[in-house]
Amino acid sequence: MVRVNENHLKLPGNYLFAEIGKRVNAFKAEHPEANIIRLGIGDVTRPLPQACIEAMHKAVDDMADVKTFKGYPEYEGYDFLINKIIECDYKARGVNIGTDEVFVSDGAKSDTANIQELFGQDCTIAVTDPVYPVYVDSNVMAGRTGEYGSDGKWSRITYLPCTAENKFVPELPKERVDLIYLCFPNNPTGMTLSKDELKKWVEYAKKNNSIILYDAAYEAYISEENVPHSIFEIEGAREVAIEFKSFSKTAGFTGTRCAYTIIPKDLKAYSASGEAINLNRLWYRRQATKFNGVSYIVQRGAEAVYSEEGRKQVRALVDYYMANAKIIREGLKSVGIEVYGGVNAPYIWLRTPNGLDSWSFFDKLLNEANIVGTPGVGFGPSGQGYFRLTAFGSKENTEEAVNRFKTRLKI
Numbered sequence: 321m322v323r324v325n326e327n328h329l330k331l332p333g334n335y336l337f338a339e340i341g342k343r344v345n346a347f348k349a350e351h352p353e354a355n356i357i358r359l360g361i362g363d364v365t366r367p368l369p370q371a372c373i374e375a376m377h378k379a380v381d382d383m384a385d386v387k388t389f390k391g392y393p394e395y396e397g398y399d400f401l402i403n404k405i406i407e408c409d410y411k412a413r414g415v416n417i418g419t420d421e422v423f424v425s426d427g428a429k430s431d432t433a434n435i436q437e438l439f440g441q442d443c444t445i446a447v448t449d450p451v452y453p454v455y456v457d458s459n460v461m462a463g464r465t466g467e468y469g470s471d472g473k474w475s476r477i478t479y480l481p482c483t484a485e486n487k488f489v490p491e492l493p494k495e496r497v498d499l500i501y502l503c504f505p506n507n508p509t510g511m512t513l514s515k516d517e518l519k520k521w522v523e524y525a526k527k528n529n530s531i532i533l534y535d536a537a538y539e540a541y542i543s544e545e546n547v548p549h550s551i552f553e554i555e556g557a558r559e560v561a562i563e564f565k566s567f568s569k570t571a572g573f574t575g576t577r578c579a580y581t582i583i584p585k586d587l588k589a590y591s592a593s594g595e596a597i598n599l600n601r602l603w604y605r606r607q608a609t610k611f612n613g614v615s616y617i618v619q620r621g622a623e624a625v626y627s628e629e630g631r632k633q634v635r636a637l638v639d640y641y642m643a644n645a646k647i648i649r650e651g652l653k654s655v656g657i658e659v660y661g662g663v664n665a666p667y668i669w670l671r672t673p674n675g676l677d678s679w680s681f682f683d684k685l686l687n688e689a690n691i692v693g694t695p696g697v698g699f700g701p702s703g704q705g706y707f708r709l710t711a712f713g714s715k716e717n718t719e720e721a722v723n724r725f726k727t728r729l730k731i
């Protein structure tokens with residue numbers, strides 16, 4: 321008899337988006353005429369920037385010529401892309417990152433899910449609550465999280481609530497933890513940390529010998545000053561942090577797949593005998609075994625994000641979505657709904673009116689306004705009573721959705 325990895329069986333219920341799909345399908349079966357607007361899943365809808373398209377076409381031609389053909393890529397990415405990442409995303413912000421500290425990958429999802437493999441089974445974990453579910457579920461699969469309680473919490477995870485009451489800024493953990501997942505700008509709340517706030521986390525990690533796993537997938541949406549674009553803008557972070565970034569939301573690469581992870585060479589974890597182990601080399605070894613790189617064509621497309629034309633087009637893309645965010649923010653505010661986010665991130669996090677729980681508001685919004693959003697509680701217990709809308713739809717749909725909030729939703 322073949323035994324399964326029973327950690328997988330511990331994962332509770334349906335994946336959030338599967339449950340949403342089920343409810344939407346049931347509604348559609350009953351109301352086939354309804355024109356449903358989806359402001360739920362965080363996927364982009366606009367086409368790739370033209371500069372990326374042209375670069376990828378050219379890269380396809382390279383693959384057709386024996387002189388420029390490429391086989392397996394380097395595990396850590398091509399120099400042409402790594403050099404651009406270092407120059408434009410780090411050096412331009414006064415941060416020094418070495419070429420061997422960048423690992424190009426097929427997504428921040430896989431990297432944030434896989435990174436836990438580098439750490440001991442008994443490592444303790446803290447996550448903000450609500451949270452991008454991948455951090456938690458990947459640790460559940462690895463058997464690191466203990467038991468799932470009726471309160472929606474794992475017994476061996478430290479939850480750091482982020483609610484309107486603390487302005488969505490998590491407090492430092494009361495007990496010492498090994499690994500801290502931080503995501504800013506945040507999915508799902510759309511909120512950020514200031515440089516001073518992030519500094520406290522770096523100090524905590526240094527003092528407690530912890531490691532921060534910093535997900536900056538939405539960095540391109542930052543519009544305000546004093547919001548760090550990288551944790552490495554904070555002094556000392558090289559000794560305590562790993563950073564994840566992605567071209568998915570920056571440049572519409574959700575279907576094209578390209579991201580990167582920075583693991584500084586100063587970052588160490590320890591063996592049982594107390595030997596300091598360089599995590600950069602450990603990840604390289606892991607990737608060399610389990611990952612065969614991102615295709616040449618896609619990396620050429622990502623490189624074009626940093627060209628003059630590419631930058632303008634990416635800016636236009638981000639501006640398009642952020643104009644939607646503003647439409648949602650202002651429209652909802654005008655009907656008296658409490659809204660957060662949507663300034664430095666494409667997510668709008670709203671408090672459900674009249675104290676409804678997240679799923680009741682989901683059903684109400686679907687039934688009355690035919691709009692699909694994401695129940696906040698799906699991101700963690702502190703998301704209860706909140707709801708996420710995304711700015712990734714078309715302008716027309718976003719305007720229509722806000723109009724329905726004003727005219728069809730009975731608040």
Ligand code: PLP
Pocket residue numbers: 362426427428429430432452503507535537565566567568573574578579
């Ligand atoms: N990190 C966060 C916080 C996200 O919200 C997402 C996608 O929604 C990802 C990572 C996944 O990024 P990628 O498309 O690069 O896998």
